[in-house]
Structure formats: structure tokens, C-alpha cells
Amino acid sequence: MTKVVPELRYSAEHEWVAADGDGPVTVGVSAVAAEALGDIVYLDLPEVGSTITSGESCGEIESTKSVSDLYAPVSGEITEINNDAVGDPAVVNQDPYGAGWLFKVKVSEEGPLLSAAEYAEKNGAEL
Amino acid sequence: MTLKETALHAEHAKLGASFTDFGGWDMPLKYQSELAEHHAVRQGAGLFDLSHMGEIWVRGAQAAAFLDYALVGNLSAIAVGKAKYSLICTPEGGIIDDLISYRRPALVDGEDAYLVVPNAGNADAVYAEFVTRSEGFDVELDNVSAQTSLIALQGPESERILLSQVPAEQAEAVRELKYYAATEVTVAGLPILLARTGYTGEDGFELYIDNSEAALLWNALLTADETVTPCGLASRDSLRLEAAMPLYGNELGLEGNPFEAGLGPVVSLPPAKTAKEGDFVGKEALAKIKAERAESLSGKRVLVGLQGQGRRAARGHYPVLLNGETIGEVTSGQPSPTLGYPVALAYVSAEHAEPGTELQVDLRGKAEPFTVVALPFYKRPANK
Numbered sequence: 001m002t003k004v005v006p007e008l009r010y011s012a013e014h015e016w017v018a019a020d021g022d023g024p025v026t027v028g029v030s031a032v033a034a035e036a037l038g039d040i041v042y043l044d045l046p047e048v049g050s051t052i053t054s055g056e057s058c059g060e061i062e063s064t065k066s067v068s069d070l071y072a073p074v075s076g077e078i079t080e081i082n083n084d085a086v087g088d089p090a091v092v093n094q095d096p097y098g099a100g101w102l103f104k105v106k107v108s109e110e111g112p113l114l115s116a117a118e119y120a121e122k123n124g125a126e127l
Numbered sequence: 128m129t130l131k132e133t134a135l136h137a138e139h140a141k142l143g144a145s146f147t148d149f150g151g152w153d154m155p156l157k158y159q160s161e162l163a164e165h166h167a168v169r170q171g172a173g174l175f176d177l178s179h180m181g182e183i184w185v186r187g188a189q190a191a192a193f194l195d196y197a198l199v200g201n202l203s204a205i206a207v208g209k210a211k212y213s214l215i216c217t218p219e220g221g222i223i224d225d226l227i228s229y230r231r232p233a234l235v236d237g238e239d240a241y242l243v244v245p246n247a248g249n250a251d252a253v254y255a256e257f258v259t260r261s262e263g264f265d266v267e268l269d270n271v272s273a274q275t276s277l278i279a280l281q282g283p284e285s286e287r288i289l290l291s292q293v294p295a296e297q298a299e300a301v302r303e304l305k306y307y308a309a310t311e312v313t314v315a316g317l318p319i320l321l322a323r324t325g326y327t328g329e330d331g332f333e334l335y336i337d338n339s340e341a342a343l344l345w346n347a348l349l350t351a352d353e354t355v356t357p358c359g360l361a362s363r364d365s366l367r368l369e370a371a372m373p374l375y376g377n378e379l380g381l382e383g384n385p386f387e388a389g390l391g392p393v394v395s396l397p398p399a400k401t402a403k404e405g406d407f408v409g410k411e412a413l414a415k416i417k418a419e420r421a422e423s424l425s426g427k428r429v430l431v432g433l434q435g436q437g438r439r440a441a442r443g444h445y446p447v448l449l450n451g452e453t454i455g456e457v458t459s460g461q462p463s464p465t466l467g468y469p470v471a472l473a474y475v476s477a478e479h480a481e482p483g484t485e486l487q488v489d490l491r492g493k494a495e496p497f498t499v500v501a502l503p504f505y506k507r508p509a510n511k
Contacts, residue, residue, distance in 0.1 A: 035145075038157065038160075038161055038361060039160050039161055039162040041162075041438075041440075041462045042438050042439060042440075042462065044439070060439075060491075062439065062440060062462070064161055064162060064165075064361065064365060064461055064462060064464065065161070065361055065364075065461070066442070067439075067440070067442065067491075093160075
């Protein structure tokens with residue numbers, strides 16, 4: 001299983017960011033994080049229309065064993081959240097880079113983001 | 128610090144386990160999904176490596192008298208072949224460990240034999256206390272923790288699966304084995320001390336075997352039936368929480384006492400039927416605590432079950448609130464995989480311990496509603 005997708009960029013707190021042309025970016029958590037958390041059972045995501053600030057907590061991701069803050073990898077306005085993942089958080093474990101995406105943001109400012117290679121090296125993962 | 132490894136460590140690695148430090152041991156946390164492992168034990172059978180637990184043989188003419196003195200229970204009253212859950216307490220009544228003692232047939236006439244099983248992280252402390260407390264008793268202590276493996280097979284299918292590995296002439300003995308009893312049988316051709324005990328709330332067995340044969344036994348049970356699922360400590364914790372079994376370090380500890388943890392009946396003080404005559408370590412302090420609590424519970428704490436109204440789980444050390452005021456603390460909490468809602472054990476002041484009481488838990492700054500409920504959260508169907 002590929003743990004780090006080369007086309008994405010990552011925050012130090014394990015969120016990934018996918019740019020989609022000039023439109024809002026898509027945000028999720030990396031497979032490294034999903035695996036470390038264990039079975040994810042609850043997602044608390046920011047509301048559509050709210051503003052998030054890079055580096056600050058914008059939600060929670062809860063597994064059977066623990067709960068972790070979800071950090072905003074960028075600043076901007078939330079345009080969409082993944083209601084399917086809210087309804088069935090297991091999809092984040094199953095497909096963290098695909099069906100398990102979390103929310104979309106109209107970016108006002110990018111946070112410090114790592115390249116896939118940098119993120120992989122930092123977490124001892126393979127590209 | 129180097130973590131200790133059980134004799135089955137290589138087997139766990141082969142199965143792709145992720146490991147965690149538990150009481151100084153490098154133990155499997157989970158193999159694939161801890162939720163799948165949890166459900167496997169409720170619906171089929173799960174296989175656990177519990178070799179980190181301690182094993183201490185207590186033998187001699189005064190083995191029973193020694194345990195009556197060293198533990199809070201009346202161990203001399205249990206029959207050969209039976210087991211008993213008990214506590215070892217400090218003179219002040221604090222809990223050093225909770226443990227199970229199996230009364231075994233004596234090797235020599237006129238002597239008694241018990242196998243005492245403390246928790247991994249407490250095994251050394253328990254053995255050291257035993258050495259101290261055995262002074263003046265005709266008793267021999269043998270700490271065999273390092274060479275003994277313990278494998279648990281738990282779940283509604285565990286009897287059927289175990290029987291597939293037991294010779295026909297021993298099948299009846301296994302079927303007839305009662306809860307909290309033990310017997311010697313052959314499993315997969317290996318000599319086993321087999322106990323019908325566990326920590327999951329299901330029917331199940333715990334198998335004691337020498338380290339040298341542990342991997343043979345593990346693999347025989349793992350491949351005995353397709354429903355057998357290897358299970359790690361993550362599912363062990365969610366299973367025991369649903370069954371409301373206390374975990375040392377969470378619900379039990381040196382600072383607490385058995386009565387507030389709901390373990391009063393384990394302490395063999397009058398007027399209990401199992402009350403013992405003689406002295407035991409902690410007797411005076413425990414009798415005083417018991418008498419004070421019988422007089423009034425005002426200002427004292429009680430362990431209760433909490434059921435979350437929402438989806439977010441309470442976790443250990445979170446404050447329990449009533450109208451914004453802290454009235455207790457969560458000791459263990461998780462989303463219950465079987466029940467589908469969050470459950471937690473918490474110490475709250477006795478005034479607010481009645482089932483049905485509406486409380487809140489401070490979930491990282493947000494007060495979320497939780498209701499006091501009767502324990503256990505989960506009870507297996509009676510016919511199993």
C-alpha cells in the first residue's frame with residue numbers, strides 16, 4: 001500500500017492537500033496518520049462557510065483508542081465537507097486519499113506544506 | 128529501556144501486528160483492524176497472547192494460610208480445581224494489584240498448591256510483596272513468569288474450537304469445566320493447564336504452557352478453525368470495558384480502595400459468608416473504610432458506568448460534570464463497538480451515582496451529555 005502519494009503536499013500534522021486548478025483544494029489525512037490512529041469512528045469537521053486558519057485546530061478525528069485534533073493545512077473558507085465520510089468514518093481508513101477525503105477549502109493563504117518526499121522522509125514512509 | 132518480548136513475538140510479527148509498550152512488554156496492539164478483532168470475539172473466537180502476565184507458584188503446608196494473609200480474599204475456602212479473583216492490598220488498603228489464584232492439586236501430601244497470576248506491570252511488585260509477607264509461613268514461592276506463556280481463546284465458538292484440539296477422552300472434562308475453574312488437558316498434543324477464565328465478557332479459555340511449546344500451541348489454535356482471529360491489546364481493552372472489568376492503573380490503583388471500585392465483595396470481611404478469621408494485610412484499614420462507607424457515602428466516590436448521548440467518546444482523566452461543576456473523573460472510555468454508543472467508567476461522588484442520573488463529560492472544553500447506567504454495559508446471552 002502506498003502510504004504517501006507523490007502528487008500531494010502534506011502538513012507536518014499529517015493532513016494532505018490536493019490542488020485542483022484554481023478551485024478549492026481538497027484536504028484529507030495521510031495513510032500514515034490513519035494507520036496510526038487505528039479504526040476511525042467519528043469525524044468532527046468544520047462547517048461549510050466557516051473560515052479555518054493554517055496551523056490551528058479545525059476539527060477532531062476520533063478512533064476507538066484515541067482522539068486527535070485535525071489541523072488546518074491552509075487558511076481559507078470551507079466550501080464543502082465529505083458527508084459520506086462523516087456518516088461512515090471507516091472510509092478514511094480504507095481510502096484516505098480518495099473516498100476518505102475530508103473537506104474542501106477556498107485558500108486565502110497556504111500554510112507551511114511539505115513535499116511528498118519531505119513528508120515521507122520525516123515519517124519513515126515510502127513514496 | 129529494552130522492552131521484553133514474549134515467546135510468541137516472532138509469530139505476531141509474521142502476522143503483521145503493530146506493537147505497543149504494555150507494562151514494559153512489546154505486545155501486539157492489533158493485527159489488522161481492532162474493531163474486526165473485537166467483533167470476532169463477540170461473534171466467533173479470538174486468540175490472545177497474554178504471556179506478559181505473571182505466574183507465581185505458592186506451595187507448602189501453609190500455602191493457603193499464606194494467601195489468606197497476603198491477599199484480601201479467603202483463598203483457603205476455595206476447592207482444588209477452582210479459581211478466585213482477589214486483590215493484594217497495602218496495609219493502608221491501597222491496591223497493589225488485582226490477580227487470579229488457581230488452587231491446584233498438591234504435589235506432596237499435606238501441602239497445598241496455588242498458581243497466582245498477577246498483571247504484567249505488577250508481577251515483580253507482587254512477587255516482592257509475597258516474599259516479604261511469606262516470612263514465618265511454611266511456604267515456597269516460585270516465580271515462573273519468565274518461562275510461562277499464556278494464550279487465551281475467547282468467544283462463543285471457543286469451546287467448539289478447543290474441543291477440535293483435545294483428545295476424545297478429555298472432551299467431557301473440557302465441556303464440563305465451569306467458569307473460574309481449571310484442569311490439566313492435552314491440547315494439540317501439548318500438556319496444558321486449561322482455565323475457563325477471561326477478560327472479554329465472553330465464554331473462553333486461558334491456556335498456560337511452557338515457553339518452548341507456546342508457538343506450537345498458538346499456531347495450532349490459530350489454524351484450528353477459520354473463525355479464529357488473532358487479537359491484540361486494543362480489542363482486549365474495548366472488550367473488557369464493555370464487560371466493565373477493571374483495569375489496573377485505570378480503575379484500580381494504590382490511591383484507591385476496593386469498595387469504591389465495586390469490589391467490596393472481594394474483601395473477605397464480616398458479615399460476608401467468605402469472611403476469614405485471621406489477620407490479613409490491609410484488614411484494619413479496609414474494615415475502617417468499609418464501616419465509614421456503610422455509615423455515609425457523603426463525599427466519597429463510586430465507580431459508575433456512563434453512556435454517551437452523542438457520538439463522541441469520553442477518555443481517561445476527562446472531568447465529569449454536573450451543571451458545570453466537576454463531580455468526578457473518567458477512568459476508561461471508548462466508543463463501544465458492540466453497542467454502537469460511547470461508554471465510560473468513571474469515579475463520581477456517591478450523590479450522583481444512581482443509574483439514570485444525567486451528567487456531562489468535559490470533552491476537551493465542550494460539556495457533552497452522559498447518563499449513569501448499570502454495569503456491565505454488555506452482558507453475553509445467558510445460554511452461552
